Amino acid sequence: MMGFIFSVLLLSGIAAGLALILVISEKVIQNYGSCKITLNKGKKELTVEGGKPLLTTLKEQKIFLPSACGGRGTCGVCKCRVLEGAGTLLPTETPYMNDKERKEGIRLACQVKVRNDMEIEIPAFLFAIQQYQAKLAAVEDLTYDMKRFRFELLEPDRMDFIAGQYVQITCPAYKKGVDEVSRAYSIASDPQDNHFVELIVRRVPNGICTTWMFDYLKAGQSVQLTGPYGEFRMSDAQAPMIFIAGGSGMAPFVSILHQMRHAGSTRKADYFFGGNSVRDLCLGQQMAEFEKAIPSFKFNPVVARPQPEDNWSGQAGLVTEAVKRQYSDLSGHEGYLCGSPGMIDASIKVLVGLGMPQDKVYYDKFA
Amino acid sequence: MKQSPQDKNLERMLRSGRLVAGGFLGTDSRSLDEIIAEDAAVLHRLGYSVSDVAARMQDLRDLARPALGTWIQADEELEVKSEDYKGIIVCPWPHEGRYEKRITTAQRLDTGQSISWSDLNIHLIRDHGFFEGRGAFFRIEPEELIKVIFKG
Numbered sequence: 130m131m132g133f134i135f136s137v138l139l140l141s142g143i144a145a146g147l148a149l150i151l152v153i154s155e156k157v158i159q160n161y162g163s164c165k166i167t168l169n170k171g172k173k174e175l176t177v178e179g180g181k182p183l184l185t186t187l188k189e190q191k192i193f194l195p196s197a198c199g200g201r202g203t204c205g206v207c208k209c210r211v212l213e214g215a216g217t218l219l220p221t222e223t224p225y226m227n228d229k230e231r232k233e234g235i236r237l238a239c240q241v242k243v244r245n246d247m248e249i250e251i252p253a254f255l256f257a258i259q260q261y262q263a264k265l266a267a268v269e270d271l272t273y274d275m276k277r278f279r280f281e282l283l284e285p286d287r288m289d290f291i292a293g294q295y296v297q298i299t300c301p302a303y304k305k306g307v308d309e310v311s312r313a314y315s316i317a318s319d320p321q322d323n324h325f326v327e328l329i330v331r332r333v334p335n336g337i338c339t340t341w342m343f344d345y346l347k348a349g350q351s352v353q354l355t356g357p358y359g360e361f362r363m364s365d366a367q368a369p370m371i372f373i374a375g376g377s378g379m380a381p382f383v384s385i386l387h388q389m390r391h392a393g394s395t396r397k398a399d400y401f402f403g404g405n406s407v408r409d410l411c412l413g414q415q416m417a418e419f420e421k422a423i424p425s426f427k428f429n430p431v432v433a434r435p436q437p438e439d440n441w442s443g444q445a446g447l448v449t450e451a452v453k454r455q456y457s458d459l460s461g462h463e464g465y466l467c468g469s470p471g472m473i474d475a476s477i478k479v480l481v482g483l484g485m486p487q488d489k490v491y492y493d494k495f496a
Numbered sequence: 497m498k499q500s501p502q503d504k505n506l507e508r509m510l511r512s513g514r515l516v517a518g519g520f521l522g523t524d525s526r527s528l529d530e531i532i533a534e535d536a537a538v539l540h541r542l543g544y545s546v547s548d549v550a551a552r553m554q555d556l557r558d559l560a561r562p563a564l565g566t567w568i569q570a571d572e573e574l575e576v577k578s579e580d581y582k583g584i585i586v587c588p589w590p591h592e593g594r595y596e597k598r599i600t601t602a603q604r605l606d607t608g609q610s611i612s613w614s615d616l617n618i619h620l621i622r623d624h625g626f627f628e629g630r631g632a633f634f635r636i637e638p639e640e641l642i643k644v645i646f647k648g
Contacts, residue, residue, distance in 0.1 A: 224587075224594075231512065308515035312583070405564075
């Protein structure tokens with residue numbers, strides 16, 4: 130009996146000893162020490178502890194690369210260019226890279242570990258991104274599948290953004306089997322109302338984040354935002370503008386219209402907003418107020434298939450058809466589009482077909 | 497048959513909610529291989545291949561896309577629509593594959609039956625023979641799919 134107990138104790142002791150050696154060796158082997166990360170050819174230099182993924186390391190230094198999956202390598206959003214120090218492309222990255230990106234040294238920041246000095250390039254606007262603690266102040270139903278969420282910023286308590294930019298919201302692991310993710314939404318609020326951020330969100334069937342926002346998120350609840358991201362914005366030109374959107378693509382235009390109203394803009398803007406049915410339309414009252422405040426602005430709701438019981442007297446058909454009916458030459462115009470890839474592709478074709486230069490078509494494609 | 501580490505990882509990913517709420521296997525207790533094999537047997541019994549089915553789903557999707565989310569007639573007894581949502585979804589298998597969140601719905605005018613699928617479903621069926629597990633949000637029953645998208 131004693132021999133048995135001794136054997137068990139001996140084996141347990143050996144196992145514990147081996148585990149200890151493993152822990153110690155991991156600490157020693159994976160101790161990369163202090164590493165230097167040079168960003169954008171010396172614009173910024175960071176001295177960091179090695180050993181963590183680049184995405185996490187940058188986040189700890191308050192540089193927030195966009196990422197939808199929370200760093201698990203399933204979204205492919207956190208791309209950045211690594212000029213030096215990343216090693217070879219990993220099998221976990223290859224699904225997200227095309228040939229051009231591979232040649233340019235594009236990497237997934239969540240997969241690349243900081244093991245030595247590195248040189249990387251990120252879009253310049255990312256230096257201004259901050260993380261915000263906020264709380265849900267109000268929710269408004271816009272249609273049967275769209276809501277407007279108003280968040281009060283707490284820490285920091287204001288966000289300076291340009292109309293057209295977007296934020297990322299962190300969706301927590303709100304139920305079993307769902308991991309934390311982040312999703313991007315265009316800001317739909319007035320840039321001067323900068324203690325708040327409003328988002329217009331359309332429910333995605335079985336979508337992880339929209340299910341949380343629609344069914345779980347309650348007024349007063351804390352949320353985490355990062356931003357502002359993105360380069361979709363109104364140009365400084367004075368050319369007349371065509372806005373085209375559908376669904377939650379409405380969001381950046383609400384913000385842009387606030388900006389135009391504050392600036393007393395006289396720039397001509399014709400906004401075509403498409404819905405499949407009358408019940409897909411929203412914010413008619415707010416658009417009427419913008420029309421009053423901005424005399425050069427016109428809102429054109431377009432319903433693809435109005436039903437007799439809708440008593441719809443506005444424009445019918447596809448939003449692109451409505452543009453074609455109204456314009457024969459858009460060579461002097463600029464186009465601003467926000468919505469689904471299908472709608473954007475169709476709109477680009479129509480606008481360019483009507484003479485608008487391709488480089489004057491600006492868009493924010495849902496992706 | 498014993499699963500390889502790669503297969504185990506894949507099944508873990510399919511059961512998790514990392515890519516879609518509720519995972520790709522839903523409440524199905526069958527293994528991935530069993531799900532694929534049983535659905536393949538249904539298709540075989542009905543005289544279709546995964547390529548036939550995926551090609552028809554893709555054709556209907558392509559037909560519906562220009563209508564930007566509105567119903568259009570595919571034939572005298574079938575109408576389809578294709579709606580885009582915000583976001584991208586990746587294939588859970590370890591290869592290149594990112595798909596826009598687009599949902600196509602086909603509805604038979606004679607029977608009223610309808611069925612919906614995503615762009616990712618087309619890929620999963622064509623390239624992996626995978627119709628998802630029972631209880632998954634985008635599970636497609638092969639027999640129901642065939643009844644809706646193919647004539648008679």
